[in-house]
Amino acid sequence: MPRVSAHLRLLLLRQERKFVLIEAIEKAGDCFAVQLLDDSKVSTDLVMYATGRTPNSTEFGLEQLGVELDREGAIKINSDCQTNVPSIYALGDVTNRVNLTPVAIADGMALANKLYVIIPARK
Secondary structure, eight states, X not given: OOOHHHHHHHHHHHTTOOOOOEEEEEEETTEXXXXXXXXXXXXXXXXXXXXXXXXXXXTXXXXXXXXXXXXXXXXXOOTTSBOSSTTOBOOSGGGTSOOOHHHHHHHHHHHHHHHHOOOOXXX
């Protein structure tokens, strides 16, 4: 399934909309005053401000280790946070799974429990 951001970008480009970097947004009466990084200003009744995360998986030497990345640079993992290289695990924003801190914390705890906690066998 294509990412919503890529689809939206294509739609806006077809309409000749441009993407800009915003420095500040202030309420100005019944509209918004938007200060852009190029020092220009825009007054508008609506601001669509989207942020996103790009996996920071470069400069680790993953390619040399044979770790597979997806087309966005995210590390591919299975349901146990394991990469295609059995001894390498990944979690958090580099996996592009669900880029939320509580999810990364839960994944980290689950992985630590799986790898390091000895659970006695049931009788």
